[in-house]
Amino acid sequence: MEKKLVLVTGASRGIGQAIFQTLAQVPELIVAGTATSEAGVSSIREMCEVQGLEGSAHVLDVNDDQAVGELLASLLELYQKSPTILVNNAGITQDNLSLRMHQSEWQSVIDINLTAVFNLCQHVMRGMLKQRWGRMINIGSVVGSTGNPGQANYAAAKAGLLGLSRSLALELASRNVTVNVISPGFIETDMTQSLSEVQRQSILERVPLGRMGTGNEVAALVRFLVSDSAAYMTGCNLHINGGMFME
Numbered sequence: 001m002e003k004k005l006v007l008v009t010g011a012s013r014g015i016g017q018a019i020f021q022t023l024a025q026v027p028e029l030i031v032a033g034t035a036t037s038e039a040g041v042s043s044i045r046e047m048c049e050v051q052g053l054e055g056s057a058h059v060l061d062v063n064d065d066q067a068v069g070e071l072l073a074s075l076l077e078l079y080q081k082s083p084t085i086l087v088n089n090a091g092i093t094q095d096n097l098s099l100r101m102h103q104s105e106w107q108s109v110i111d112i113n114l115t116a117v118f119n120l121c122q123h124v125m126r127g128m129l130k131q132r133w134g135r136m137i138n139i140g141s142v143v144g145s146t147g148n149p150g151q152a153n154y155a156a157a158k159a160g161l162l163g164l165s166r167s168l169a170l171e172l173a174s175r176n177v178t179v180n181v182i183s184p185g186f187i188e189t190d191m192t193q194s195l196s197e198v199q200r201q202s203i204l205e206r207v208p209l210g211r212m213g214t215g216n217e218v219a220a221l222v223r224f225l226v227s228d229s230a231a232y233m234t235g236c237n238l239h240i241n242g243g244m245f246m247e
């Protein structure tokens with residue numbers, strides 16, 4: 001059986017690293033992962049070597065549309081195929097209360113967490129339409145549904161992902177391309193590492209399961225969404241948050 005090519009953005013750390021690892025263990029998949037620096041690329045390569053995983057690592061700033069085009073061209077050269085599975089995982093936070101939020105804090109979070117996701121989807125969609133098969137998985141956040149003080153930029157970007165993903169799901173369904181969002185709550189990664197002990201405790205009080213989630217738990221959902229068992233799911237928002245938000 002011909003292997004499918006997966007592209008995972010932000011695979012050097014945290015949730016993206018767990019997604020890379022999980023998908024690279026699936027025999028029918030080859031995974032290409034990105035990081036913003038050579039150091040990040042080296043860490044993905046080292047992980048592949050140590051764990052005996054098949055895959056490749058590439059420098060990419062998702063904000064740089066030209067670089068996205070170049071990456072896809074180099075993947076085509078390397079594997080003679082285009083990705084038919086895209087996991088838009090790369091994301092940043094730049095928190096501030098709205099009263100004090102600088103234009104640059106607003107813009108960079110919207111650019112990386114929302115505009116870049118649209119651009120990447122647009123770049124890979126032609127290959128998926130040609131194959132009449134594709135899976136797009138966008139990593140959102142619980143705050144896209146709940147809002148969060150100090151995160152108007154991040155919550156707006158993640159809420160925007162829902163409208164974007166549902167629209168793409170409608171546009172692409174007739175060609176068997178599905179588009180879904182996974183919205184994690186608080187997951188143990190560098191992004192949550194910077195929280196103070198007081199912040200951490202106050203978060204845990206809001207999580208009925210009483211702990212933060214792990215990257216592997218999010219990756220397991222991605223694994224499901226790329227499998228044949230999820231073929232009839234599109235336009236969905238899957239929450240994984242220990243019960244802190246239910247709908």
Ligand SMILES: NC(=O)c1ccc[n+]([C@@H]2O[C@H](COP(=O)([O-])OP(=O)(O)OC[C@H]3O[C@@H](n4cnc5c(N)ncnc54)[C@H](OP(=O)(O)O)[C@@H]3O)[C@@H](O)[C@H]2O)c1
Pocket residue numbers: 009010011012013014015016034035036037040060061062063088089090091092112139140141142183184185186187188189190191192
């Ligand atoms: N952790 C949580 O509690 C949580 C909760 C809800 C949603 N999420 C979402 O889950 C996703 C991953 O979060 P995480 O906690 O794993 O984050 P993380 O540990 O901070 O890692 C972020 C990843 O994104 C990459 N990245 C950052 N800016 C980029 C850019 N301009 N271009 C390309 N890649 C870029 C980073 O690459 P480098 O290593 O090169 O910097 C890194 O691989 C994000 O979309 C985040 O919003 C996280």
